[in-house]
Amino acid sequence: MSMLTPSGMGGKYRVTGNAYPRMRRPRRRGRIFAALIASVVALGLFGWGALQLYHVFNGDEGDTKTNAAAPQNRPSCKPAPTPTRPARLALPQPSEVTLNVFNATTRGGLAKTTADELARRGFKVATFGNAPGDYDKRVSQSALLVAGPAGEAAAREAGTQVAGSSVRIDPTRKDRSVDLLIGNGFRALASPADAAKARVIAANPPPPKPACETVAATASTKPKR
Incomplete structure (x- = not known):
């Protein structure tokens, strides 16, 4: 009988060997996975915040908002001289x-x-x-x-x-x-x-309307610092 076997215990449940068995807690994989996800999210938020601070300190935030809000093409009427009213048309009877x-x-x-x-x-x-x-x-x-x-x-x-x-x-x-x-x-x-x-x-024909043209929006050319 092994020294690890209590007195009076034998048969099917007899314990043999020269070392105590190690009793480990079951691994909590769910908590480990959740902690890993939380770490990734935190790193992403930190990176995004750092990028925003970079744009603020380099003066890019205003230009970005302006360029996003400005349409690429917008109608713009040219300054034109006062239209000349056509001569009155003499209609026959x-x-x-x-x-x-x-x-x-x-x-x-x-x-x-x-x-x-x-x-x-x-x-x-x-x-x-x-x-x-x-x-x-x-x-x-x-x-x-x-x-x-x-x-x-x-x-x-x-x-x-x-x-x-x-x-x-x-x-x-x-x-x-x-x-x-x-x-x-x-x-x-x-x-x-x-x-x-x-x-x-x-x-009495109406005067012609002022001519309009489509002007492309000018892109920002502010130098980067």
């Missing part, structure tokens, strides 16, 4: 305007009914019918008025009768007649009162 009324939509009868109403308002209607192939079913707005340079004033006078219409000048056209092409946006002619208001606006 309806009786001095010769119109060709064309229907550029798929709705039948628009050319005739519109031509009849314009004739009652004093315009000279030379002809009416379906739009030529270049414009047939290709006019999206309420109406398009086409004229040569000599007929521009007449086209703008006729345009007062259709809200939302536009004028196109054909430089190859020599006469003063105007083609009124009824588009898909057409609903009806403007009322006489609305046409009178539109005539005042057409005869």
